[in-house]
Amino acid sequence: MTGTHRAVILPQQGGPLSIEDRATPEPGPNEILIEVKAIALNPVDYSQRDSGFPPVPSYPAVLGSDTSGLIAKVGSDVSTDLKPGSRVVAFASSFYQNGSPDHGAFQKYALAQSEGVALLPDNISFEEGAVLPLAVLTSLTAWTTIGISLDTRYTPQDKQAVLIWGGASSVGMLAIQSAKSLGFTVYATASPKHHEYLKKLGAHAVFDYKSSDVVSRLVETVKSDGVRLHTAHCVVEGGLQPTLDVLRETKGDVAAKVAHAPVLPAEHPILDNTEIKFVFPSMDPVERSKHIHRCFQIWLRGGLESGSVVPSPPPQTEQGGLEGLNQALDKLRSGVSGSKIVLSI
Ligand SMILES: NC(=O)c1ccc[n+]([C@@H]2O[C@H](COP(=O)([O-])OP(=O)(O)OC[C@H]3O[C@@H](n4cnc5c(N)ncnc54)[C@H](OP(=O)(O)O)[C@@H]3O)[C@@H](O)[C@H]2O)c1
Structure with missing residues (x-):
């Protein structure tokens, strides 16, 4: 895929986040390119923005881990039923990819490892689905x-x-x-x-x-x-x-x-x-991939299909899309109660 897309970047330690156009990447063999429709925010996101902790390996960085959207493109080794056009939730985290900004959630197109991508049933909105990945x-x-x-x-x-x-x-x-x-x-x-x-x-x-x-x-x-x-x-x-x-x-x-x-x-x-x-997943990439596969392809996917896993907490959708991210992170930092802050992209 050639072209560029809108991304929220953290230019240097201490932020604030800003918007930039980035080159849209091609997925590697085991990767999936997600056209992001919704993102959810986690405490680690404002912590990394504000204090650089947990460590951000390199700047400019793209933060975030929770996305939902449509599969734009799949890598050559992705042999599952995850196909272009499928509705999915995806764990897209640069933190676990040596800081690679192509893999952060806070952008219109993000790369995810295929094991961290699960089909999203039609009866669950993108905003509801986005609350799931890091919490799962x-x-x-x-x-x-x-x-x-x-x-x-x-x-x-x-x-x-x-x-x-x-x-x-x-x-x-x-x-x-x-x-x-x-x-x-x-x-x-x-x-x-x-x-x-x-x-x-x-x-x-x-x-x-x-x-x-x-x-x-x-x-x-x-x-x-x-x-x-x-x-x-x-x-x-x-x-x-x-x-x-x-x-x-x-x-x-x-x-x-x-x-x-x-x-x-x-x-x-x-x-x-x-x-x-x-609580921390294994730092061994092979072990971690197996674990993420178990979490997303078996527990989450099966649970969403059968209805035994309920996307929760209910999304609290804030306005402004990517442009509203600094403000939405400030809101999360001041505290939420039984809800998860989500932005539609
Ligand atoms: N280790 C990891 O890999 C990892 C990954 C993700 C998150 N985390 C960490 O996990 C923690 C939770 O993250 P989150 O996103 O789930 O938080 P969150 O949704 O922002 O947590 C907000 C909720 O915490 C409850 N709460 C606050 N203080 C409490 C207390 N003393 N006793 C009981 N409930 C309390 C509040 O309950 P009420 O509304 O009932 O008052 C509120 O609903 C954070 O510290 C985060 O950094 C760690």
Whole structure:
């Protein structure tokens, strides 16, 4: 494909982002070129814009990871039913491609590795679909990070429970759905206005994290339900201490495991016989591709086709397209509640 397209670039550390025309790339053998219709924003995007963390390998950079759109072109080795014109969601991240700006989401045409591209059913809008990629990858990677295979299928007799601290976040909603699909009984925390929605996504019980007795009420419920709770995903900053306070009372003699989505501070709370690990996919490209294939081609694609995976949170569509991105990132930085900021492109 020859020509140019509109892109949002980060010219240097500290931003702001600006608009530029970039040459539209050809997909490599295992790549797919996406004509982007919608993008979703994540905390990592304003962090990279504002402070260059996680490190941006080179400038000018194209940030972002969440896209939906139409397949414009496929590489020579892409032998799936992903064809030009297909509606898709795509994990398009320059972060995992040595900073290559052709692979960032925030532009009209973006390259993605084929394993991170999943068909989007016609009944799901591009804006709804765009909320999925990074949250799907993070929520599923949390399980493998703490040694839980994505093939796990607990039955009610196993009585395996999990705590998701921060259930109303983007990652939290996919954490609830993925935990349910592995067979866990799911306990979550969120503001009361989100409780019913999170139960529809698969949470068994949801607790208000702002209430002073949240830990004791969680522990009481887990004990009266007679389940085994020694696994948790702490999705939001500030959630680790209460997560450990719950596990202290519920884990018994079993070694507990906590996946932690935010970067773990050097000094963080700990608990005896408890492993706490930062959620991160393998840095080995072959391992990572296999994992992304499992997440997108099996879990997400199958779930969207059957309706068992619900795109969540609902998109909060902001105006302005690519031109509105700086403002939309500022809005995300000031906080969202049970929604995901999306821009139509
Ligand atoms: N490790 C990775 O690869 C990776 C990838 C993606 C994201 N992350 C990190 O994961 C975290 C979540 O990202 P996100 O995009 O999912 O966040 P988000 O959607 O912006 O999170 C907002 C939600 O967090 C909830 N929340 C805030 N403080 C809370 C607390 N103390 N207890 C319980 N809930 C709380 C709020 O719930 P209410 O509305 O109910 O108040 C709100 O709905 C961020 O730190 C992000 O950087 C890591």
